[in-house]
Amino acid sequence: MTSSFQYLFLFLIIFTVFTQVWLAMRHITNVKLHRSKVPSAFKSIIKSKDHQKAADYTVAKSKLNIIDIIIQAVFLYILTVGGLINTINNHVYTLELNNLISGAAIIISVMILSSLIDLPVSVYKIFNIDEKFGFNRMTIKIFILDGLKQLILSVAIGLPILFISLWIIGNLGSLWWLWLWVFVSLFNFAMLSLYPLYIAPLFNKFEPLKDKTLKSRIEKLLVRCGFKSSGLFVMNGSLRSNHGNAYFTGFGKSKRIVFFDTLLEKLTPNEIDAVLAHELGHFHHDHVKKRIILMFIISFVGLYLLGLLKESAWFYEGLGVYTINDANAILLFLLVSPLFIFFIRPVIAYYSRKNEFEADQYACKYTAPSDLKQSLIKLYRDNASTLTPDPLHSNFYDSHPPALMRINAIDKL
Numbered sequence: 001m002t003s004s005f006q007y008l009f010l011f012l013i014i015f016t017v018f019t020q021v022w023l024a025m026r027h028i029t030n031v032k033l034h035r036s037k038v039p040s041a042f043k044s045i046i047k048s049k050d051h052q053k054a055a056d057y058t059v060a061k062s063k064l065n066i067i068d069i070i071i072q073a074v075f076l077y078i079l080t081v082g083g084l085i086n087t088i089n090n091h092v093y094t095l096e097l098n099n100l101i102s103g104a105a106i107i108i109s110v111m112i113l114s115s116l117i118d119l120p121v122s123v124y125k126i127f128n129i130d131e132k133f134g135f136n137r138m139t140i141k142i143f144i145l146d147g148l149k150q151l152i153l154s155v156a157i158g159l160p161i162l163f164i165s166l167w168i169i170g171n172l173g174s175l176w177w178l179w180l181w182v183f184v185s186l187f188n189f190a191m192l193s194l195y196p197l198y199i200a201p202l203f204n205k206f207e208p209l210k211d212k213t214l215k216s217r218i219e220k221l222l223v224r225c226g227f228k229s230s231g232l233f234v235m236n237g238s239l240r241s242n243h244g245n246a247y248f249t250g251f252g253k254s255k256r257i258v259f260f261d262t263l264l265e266k267l268t269p270n271e272i273d274a275v276l277a278h279e280l281g282h283f284h285h286d287h288v289k290k291r292i293i294l295m296f297i298i299s300f301v302g303l304y305l306l307g308l309l310k311e312s313a314w315f316y317e318g319l320g321v322y323t324i325n326d327a328n329a330i331l332l333f334l335l336v337s338p339l340f341i342f343f344i345r346p347v348i349a350y351y352s353r354k355n356e357f358e359a360d361q362y363a364c365k366y367t368a369p370s371d372l373k374q375s376l377i378k379l380y381r382d383n384a385s386t387l388t389p390d391p392l393h394s395n396f397y398d399s400h401p402p403a404l405m406r407i408n409a410i411d412k413l
Helices: 002-033 048-079 084-093 099-132 140-171 173-202 212-225 261-266 269-284 287-309 313-318 326-366 369-382 391-397 403-412
Strands: 206-208 232-235 246-249 256-260
Touching: 002 048, 002 313, 002 326, 002 391, 048 084, 048 099, 048 369, 084 099, 084 326, 099 140, 099 326, 140 173, 140 326, 173 246, 173 287, 212 232, 212 269, 212 326, 232 261, 246 269, 256 261, 256 269, 261 269, 261 369, 269 287, 269 326, 269 369, 287 326, 313 326, 326 369, 326 391, 326 403, 369 403
Parallel strands: 232 256
Antiparallel strands: 206 232, 246 256
């Protein structure tokens, strides 16, 4: 059983890397092929130079993504079959700490190493690619401050969560996985309400929408749609990037609507209404609630499976780890599970794209379809999103429909 599981693990690493690189190369080839010609549906707004910029930006990001895919696969191999987790375990246990602290130390060590591995790619993406294409407004100072804030939050919130989780696993008997699921679910539910009020403001400024005319328009739209929020806010997204966006955040009484300042600068009031109506469509169709329920179901199934695997020696030894403990069980499950669910990504992406079409339909009931169409085209242009993705790559990864497919659907409405 141990050998079979190890062979399966190694096969999945190789196969998923090959598949991801192959899809990325298809994507690059297709984008390059259509680089010189703007699709006719977009010619009125998107100029040839903007289309070419989006193509070059997409290609640059995809090439970096290929490098990241390979780095992550090699790192996963080194951690597991390569013996790095064993080495970490040996060093931690020489300190003769109690089981709870030892387990936390093992997990934290792997998390730190993973962050260090991710850092060069993140830095290159922000300060080279985004900088080159005119999207980056992040300074080294802001980057370092963001990292320090994330570190403090990880210690203040993540560390207690980790200790409580390990205590539950070690002390609540055979049904520990069920109690851990209840705890994690309650924590995630609480974070939906607390994040927009207390955590997001640590990284960005959120100011009430000051434009009285625009605010009045939006409030009338909210009334027509029967939606209540705790306020309209403008976020200083321009502090870090030129990309524009709008989103809903929070849950219950903490629910709020947030616009990037960069979005308000680029769209007309009618187009802002259309973007907002699209977001309202997600709430009308209960997409947010459905995703929360799905997240709880997935975590329930995942923890149940972990409960079955935790005492199975073949699970650890097949992944090259020879110490059976709670920390290693959590680590290995989190590291390996993405390989086993990789090929259901197209199903998840399809469901997400279906939600986007439904939200577009809703927006077209309360605002002019032409305004939604114009706003989307401008967002594709200003965010340098490719208009010509590879269909297979898009079906596998994209949470939003390809630009042309989405515009054609709006035209039919």
